[in-house]
Amino acid sequence: MKTKYLLPIIASVFALAGCNQEGTTEVVQPPNYTGQYQSVPYETPQSEDPLVILLLAQQGNKLSGTGSWNGITFNFDGTLIERHMLVTFVLKGTNVGDINGTIDSWIGSDKSLAGGYQLWNSSALFTGAIRFKHVKL
Numbered sequence: 001m002k003t004k005y006l007l008p009i010i011a012s013v014f015a016l017a018g019c020n021q022e023g024t025t026e027v028v029q030p031p032n033y034t035g036q037y038q039s040v041p042y043e044t045p046q047s048e049d050p051l052v053i054l055l056l057a058q059q060g061n062k063l064s065g066t067g068s069w070n071g072i073t074f075n076f077d078g079t080l081i082e083r084h085m086l087v088t089f090v091l092k093g094t095n096v097g098d099i100n101g102t103i104d105s106w107i108g109s110d111k112s113l114a115g116g117y118q119l120w121n122s123s124a125l126f127t128g129a130i131r132f133k134h135v136k137l
Contacts, residue, residue: 037053050128099119
């Protein structure tokens with residue numbers, strides 16, 4: 001009679017022990033956001049949203065790369081904290097002189113970016129919303 005009750009208890013202990021160990025050794029790799037990003041207009045294609053392309057490289061939480069802002073090429077550096085990205089750059093030789101810039105954005109689950117930009121120098125300040133789609137690795 002004792003073995004009749006003892007056998008299911010032993011079987012359930014082994015079953016529970018196997019369930020608890022499953023998945024505990026799997027390491028979750030953080031996503032890598034390296035790739036090409038192209039701005040997507042918020043308004044119609046005829047709007048004044050900037051055309052921006054970023055060729056982004058990520059190493060850990062450091063970002064770097066090259067980009068194009070309405071045809072003006074620039075290099076950028078940045079930081080990634082979880083799903084938040086901040087990049088800084090300088091646009092040289094614009095019609096209002098050299099302009100400092102930042103793009104501050106959140107990263108979506110599809111690697112899209114959405115946030116804002118700020119461009120400034122001693123005589124001008126431009127701000128606006130910007131979003132990007134991930135187009136290549």
